[in-house]
Amino acid sequence: xxxxxxxxxxxxxxxxxxxxxxxxxxxxxxxxxxxxxxxxxxxxxxxxxxxxxxxxxxxxxxxxxxxxxxxxxxxxxxxxxxxxxxxxxxxxxxxxxxxxxxxxxxxxxxxxxxxxxxxxxxxxxxxxxxxxxxxxxxxxxxxxxxxxxxxxxxxxxxxxxxxxxxxxxxxxxxxxxxxxxxxxxxxxxxxxxxxxxxxxxxxxxxxxxxxxxxxxxxxxxxxxxxxxxxxxxxxxxxxxxxxxxxxxxxxxxxxxxxxxxxxxxxxxxxxxxxxxxxxxxxxxxxxxxxxxxxxxxxxxxxxxxxxxxxxxxxxxxxxxxxxxxxxxxxxxxxxxxxxxxxxxxxxxxxxxxxxxxxxxxxxxxx
Numbered sequence: 001x002x003x004x005x006x007x008x009x010x011x012x013x014x015x016x017x018x019x020x021x022x023x024x025x026x027x028x029x030x031x032x033x034x035x036x037x038x039x040x041x042x043x044x045x046x047x048x049x050x051x052x053x054x055x056x057x058x059x060x061x062x063x064x065x066x067x068x069x070x071x072x073x074x075x076x077x078x079x080x081x082x083x084x085x086x087x088x089x090x091x092x093x094x095x096x097x098x099x100x101x102x103x104x105x106x107x108x109x110x111x112x113x114x115x116x117x118x119x120x121x122x123x124x125x126x127x128x129x130x131x132x133x134x135x136x137x138x139x140x141x142x143x144x145x146x147x148x149x150x151x152x153x154x155x156x157x158x159x160x161x162x163x164x165x166x167x168x169x170x171x172x173x174x175x176x177x178x179x180x181x182x183x184x185x186x187x188x189x190x191x192x193x194x195x196x197x198x199x200x201x202x203x204x205x206x207x208x209x210x211x212x213x214x215x216x217x218x219x220x221x222x223x224x225x226x227x228x229x230x231x232x233x234x235x236x237x238x239x240x241x242x243x244x245x246x247x248x249x250x251x252x253x254x255x256x257x258x259x260x261x262x263x264x265x266x267x268x269x270x271x272x273x274x275x276x277x278x279x280x281x282x283x284x285x286x287x288x289x290x291x292x293x294x295x296x297x298x299x300x301x302x303x304x305x306x307x308x309x310x311x312x313x314x315x316x317x318x319x320x321x322x323x324x325x326x327x328x329x330x331x332x333x334x335x336x337x338x339x340x341x342x343x344x345x346x347x348x349x350x351x352x353x354x355x356x357x358x359x360x361x362x363x364x365x366x
Contacts, residue, residue, distance in 0.1 A: 003338050007314035007321060010053070013296050014174055014225040014264035016099045019053025021314055022334045025300050025322035026057040026103040026176065026230070030073030030352045031359060036062060038075050038085035043092045044360050048331035050098030055320065057228075057267075058089065060105035060178050063163035064156075067123055069107035070115045071136060073354065077102065077163045083170045090171030101174040101228060101264070102167040104160055108184030109145035109193075110238050112137070121146045125187045125194040125201065125210075130239050153200065153210055156184075157217050164218045164227075174226035174264050177214055181269075182238025185211045186231075189248060192241040204244065204251045212255055215263075224262050228298075232269040234284055246288060253292045267298035267322065290317060298322050304346070310337060332364045341365050 002008075008020045024046075031042050046056055062068040062076040076082045086102070093100045109124035112134050116122070124145035134140045148156070164175045179185040187193040188210045194201050200209050211229075219227050231252065233245040242248050249268075256263055271284035290297055300322035303310045310321045327333050329346035336343055350358020 002311055002340050005311040005315055006318055007311050008338055011296065011318075011320065013055055013099070013228075013320070016055075016173060017053065018055055018099065018320075020051070020334060020338075021320040022054065022310070022337065023298055023320050023322040024049050024054075024056040024327050025324040026059050026178070027324055027328060028059050028071075028074060028352070029328075029359065030071070031354065032073055032075040032085075034072070035081065036070075036074060036076035037081050038089055040088060041356060041360060042075075042085075043088040046089050046100065047092035047096060048360060049327060049333075050093040050096040050100075051334050052097030054098050054334060056093060056098055056100045057176050057322070058086075058100055058102045058172070060103045060183075061163075061167075063104050063106055064159045066117055067106075067120050068159075069105060069111050070117070071107075071111070072115075073352070074105075077104070077166045077170065078159075083166050086167070086170035086172070090173075094171070099173045101176050102170075102172045103176040103178050103230065104163050104167070105178045106156060106160075106184040108187045109142065110135070110183055112140055112143055114140070123148050123152070124184070126196055128193055128195065130182075147196070150198065150200070153213075157210075157214050160214050161217045161221045164222050168222050168226070174228060175218065175222070176228040176230055176267060177211075177218065178230055179211050180230045180232035181235050182240045185214065186235075186240060189252075190240045190242045191244075191248075192239060204248050207248065208252050208255070211252060212259075215256070215260060219260055219263070224260050225264055227260070227263050228265040228267055229256075229263070230267040230269070230300075233286075234271040235269060245284070250288060250292065253289045257293055257295075261295060263295055265296035265298050265320070266293050267300060270299055270301045290319070296320060300324070307337065307343060328358075329362050331362055332366075336365055339365075 113119040122145040130142040233249045298320040304326040329344040
């Protein structure tokens with residue numbers, strides 16, 4: 001029986017006891033206001049998807065006002081108004097017995113100067129642009145970014161720390177560092193976007209340095225048990241490609257296990273398919289990383305198109321399973337999966353549009 005699957009068995013993340021292993025993946029939905037403040041609609045959305053002892057990872061959230069991204073409708077966590085907006089979200093989730101982490105985001109070169117204060121130049125590991133049109137505007141190309149100086153890297157690290165502190169103030173149970181999908185930390189990790197010759201470029205250890213410094217700084221500030229991280233060795237998104245992915249991400253996982261073994265979790269994107277670039281990858285596997293990391297491991301990607309994989313992977317590995325698009329369309333997905341109830345189909349056209357349609361209006365099974 002599906003209900004007997006490991007997917008519905010308790011586990012622990014950080015200091016929190018979970019009653020099942022179905023996780024809401026962090027999903028950008030562009031429902032915040034023009035000042036990047038979370039809205040009452042977002043509080044309703046997360047409340048709908050909260051379950052007793054269930055983990056939600058809230059959407060990617062900007063860590064600063066100056067160069068972290070500024071996409072319209074995406075939230076921030078760098079001022080008091082935003083903290084107050086998030087308090088409504090965390091309160092709504094906690095009232096239902098849920099656990100919620102906030103994903104901390106710096107997009108690096110994956111933006112354009114028009115969206116940044118004072119038309120600031122986007123930043124990255126190296127002065128290499130993403131090829132092609134900007135993802136939010138087909139009429140504008142990505143720009144050549146400014147290669148961050150060592151002092152600027154240290155400044156952004158401290159902005160991650162302050163954002164993490166703000167998240168705890170806002171009531172979050174922890175934070176997830178967004179180290180995936182071609183955003184800033186991923187730009188340092190991948191050999192296709194990092195051509196530095198200083199201590200942040202070249203070797204596997206150097207390309208991983210920024211990420212490890214952010215993990216340590218946040219862990220020192222709020223406690224390692226409140227810190228998770230998301231990684232994507234094979235995403236291909238936003239021109240990401242690495243010459244030695246098993247070595248690059250294997251080094252990171254080894255360091256997490258050695259220095260931060262009580263981290264809340266490691267969250268990795270499966271190589272088998274990608275929502276962003278529509279690729280199939282049946283050759284690579286996360287298994288070598290699973291073998292090294294002894295703490296909670298979250299597996300993501302592929303569970304909307306193949307929901308039966310959620311129980312299969314949970315039973316095989318004991319992993320938590322992060323579900324994205326299917327969780328958008330099924331606020332009661334935990335109940336549906338446990339009772340083998342068919343899932344609602346998602347409407348891709350409303351993923352990023354304002355308002356409740358395609359956001360809080362999907363039907364419950366009961």
